[in-house]
Amino acid sequence: MENQVIELRDVLKKRRTKNIGPLSLAIPEGYVVALVGPNGSGKSTVLNMLIQAVLPDEGDIVWFGETYAEGLPLHIRKQIGFVPEQISMEERYLTADDAAAFRSQWYDTWDGYYFDELLSKFGVPRGVKLVKMSKGERRKYEIAAALAPRPKLLLLDEPSSGLDPFAWKLMISQLRECLKGGETTILLSTHIVDEVRRLADYIVLMHYGKVLGMVEKDSLLDNWKECWVTGDAELVQELPGVVSWKPEAAGALSFVTTACVEVERILQSAGIPILKTRGLELDEVLSLWIEGHTPAENGKMERRE
Numbered sequence: 001m002e003n004q005v006i007e008l009r010d011v012l013k014k015r016r017t018k019n020i021g022p023l024s025l026a027i028p029e030g031y032v033v034a035l036v037g038p039n040g041s042g043k044s045t046v047l048n049m050l051i052q053a054v055l056p057d058e059g060d061i062v063w064f065g066e067t068y069a070e071g072l073p074l075h076i077r078k079q080i081g082f083v084p085e086q087i088s089m090e091e092r093y094l095t096a097d098d099a100a101a102f103r104s105q106w107y108d109t110w111d112g113y114y115f116d117e118l119l120s121k122f123g124v125p126r127g128v129k130l131v132k133m134s135k136g137e138r139r140k141y142e143i144a145a146a147l148a149p150r151p152k153l154l155l156l157d158e159p160s161s162g163l164d165p166f167a168w169k170l171m172i173s174q175l176r177e178c179l180k181g182g183e184t185t186i187l188l189s190t191h192i193v194d195e196v197r198r199l200a201d202y203i204v205l206m207h208y209g210k211v212l213g214m215v216e217k218d219s220l221l222d223n224w225k226e227c228w229v230t231g232d233a234e235l236v237q238e239l240p241g242v243v244s245w246k247p248e249a250a251g252a253l254s255f256v257t258t259a260c261v262e263v264e265r266i267l268q269s270a271g272i273p274i275l276k277t278r279g280l281e282l283d284e285v286l287s288l289w290i291e292g293h294t295p296a297e298n299g300k301m302e303r304r305e
């Protein structure tokens with residue numbers, strides 16, 4: 001059986017206007033799980049509960065097989081790298097190097113050379129206080145500082161927010177690098193479809209404080225597509241997973257399906273060519289999922305090489 005790095009068991013956080021939870025979720029070791037969902041759906045609250053910056057009102061959180069209701073012990077905290085949504089108050093008036101010197105005291109696995117290399121590659125200004133940096137520069141520092149101790153678990157709250165395209169690509173390649181050994185697990189919240197496409201193994205959808213499901217990314221993105229074929233309404237009614245369709249020019253029609261792999265198989269055996277397909281954007285996938293078009297059950301994944 002796979003090791004679960006994190007487990008949430010009926011976790012509930014009461015907020016003034018809405019509750020986040022009850023949430024039950026298991027994050028398997030060695031995978032990347034993308035938390036997606038509209039603003040205010042509870043993604044940051046989940047991530048903050050995982051470092052005990054926010055404490056749940058009910059339920060249990062299990063880290064590496066143990067619960068720690070009395071506070072996260074240092075040996076567990078040291079295995080977690082966190083990129084928060086907001087810059088921490090304690091580090092505001094420190095430079096990147098001073099903040100790193102402060103952090104490295106808590107992490108015996110802190111790799112100063114790696115941190116230095118990341119700051120240089122990202123072009124983070126040295127000698128400038130974090131509070132005086134641009135949003136993107138601070139983000140780059142946060143990513144470098146989260147990666148430097150080579151943690152087993154990386155919690156990333158919208159890590160690409162404010163990054164330019166060059167820095168974004170660098171972040172993706174560095175995260176992929178971390179995953180190579182198979183022991184690092186990443187839980188990230190994101191609104192960026194390309195980030196999900198390039199990194200995630202699983203997608204967890206949050207909506208109004210609830211988890212609507214956890215599904216394999218490949219299965220979701222391979223199956224949820226818009227297709228163009230030559231045919232009529234009768235044809236579309238025979239096809240599985242069709243959620244909408246419309247006539248197009250020259251006797252063609254387009255339809256959105258949540259079962260494209262099966263649709264392709266059926267059309268191929270009927271000798272009907274698919275003229276074109278388009279993978280849905282993340283917002284389209286989320287809207288359909290939220291409307292109740294649930295993805296197929298996820299199968300077991302092969303472990304990452």
Ligand SMILES: Nc1ncnc2c1ncn2[C@@H]1O[C@H](COP(=O)(O)OP(=O)(O)OP(=O)(O)O)[C@@H](O)[C@H]1O
Binds near residue numbers: 015017018189
């Ligand atoms: N400190 C707080 N006190 C009271 N309510 C809060 C607090 N932090 C968050 N909330 C509320 O909890 C809900 C979930 O917020 P959260 O930041 O977890 O959402 P999110 O999914 O990360 O949103 P976004 O995509 O906008 O970052 C929101 O309705 C928010 O107003």
